[in-house]
């Protein structure tokens with residue numbers, strides 16, 4: 001179990017990566033325990049927005065005790081974060097969540113699939129996976145391909161854009177069809193329609209898929225049940241078929257969670 005701590009991080013650098021998409025590198029002792037697929041809670045300073053905002057770990061630099069987070073402005077909290085500058089201090093909670101199981105990939109051909117603001121956690125994952133063939137498939141709205149060049153250091157990258165301006169027109173599944181790609185294992189993060197399509201594909205091909213469910217959260221530490229999803233396993237405490245995404249996830253084996261209409 002990873003330790004969860006509240007701490008104050010210092011902003012090392014802040015920049016804009018695309019329209020409405022920003023990054024922060026922050027210095028924090030929590031970097032030591034950060035793993036791909038885990039996340040941190042970032043507290044807005046504005047007292048009107050009390051709860052920590054869950055943001056995935058995009059990259060870790062253990063030598064510098066630093067974490068990179070990349071986020072899209074969705075509301076008041078992320079808008080506040082987009083105005084941060086080097087030297088600012090930010091209260092964070094972490095390290096949260098279970099992360100992707102890396103050892104499963106040994107010797108395999110692996111799809112790393114990220115869609116939209118699900119792209120950031122795929123970077124640290126691509127960096128951390130060893131001894132496997134990595135096929136990275138990223139889906140964007142348009143030609144603002146944030147993090148694409150970072151990803152190219154770690155595997156072959158395929159792009160899908162909704163408007164067809166770069167790569168395959170459509171989504172990440174269209175890339176697989178167009179290039180007739182195959183894999184033994186899938187790791188993914190993205191919007192629910194994308195995760196549903198990937199679950200169906202993985203079921204048909206009979207390959208395991210690990211999905212990161214970046215659903216809405218409140219407390220982030222398992223206390224409020226604001227993030228439950230239906231699972232095939234019974235929760236040890238409540239004896240119901242629910243899992244808390246914030247503590248049991250956000251990464252789940254696709255076949256363990258009921259996200260498809262036919263699962264329910």
Ligand SMILES: Cc1cc2nc3c(=O)[nH]c(=O)nc-3n(C[C@H](O)[C@H](O)[C@H](O)COP(=O)(O)OP(=O)(O)OC[C@H]3O[C@@H](n4cnc5c(N)ncnc54)[C@H](O)[C@@H]3O)c2cc1C
Pocket residue numbers: 039049053054055056057070071072073074075076077078079117120121213214215216217250
């Ligand atoms: C485990 C996890 C990891 C995440 N990682 C990232 C990341 O790396 N980068 C990133 O940009 N975002 C990420 N998110 C989503 C991010 O937490 C929300 O966008 C953020 O909390 C919104 O806060 P806000 O105050 O800006 O907006 P709010 O004012 O709280 O909400 C604004 C709008 O965004 C919607 N919204 C809020 N949370 C979510 C959510 N989780 N999914 C979809 N819509 C939402 C609300 O319904 C509302 O319409 C992650 C979420 C989870 C649960």
Ligand code: FES
Pocket residue numbers: 217218219220221222223224225226227228244245246247
């Ligand atoms: S967000 Fe409170 S239990 Fe998950």
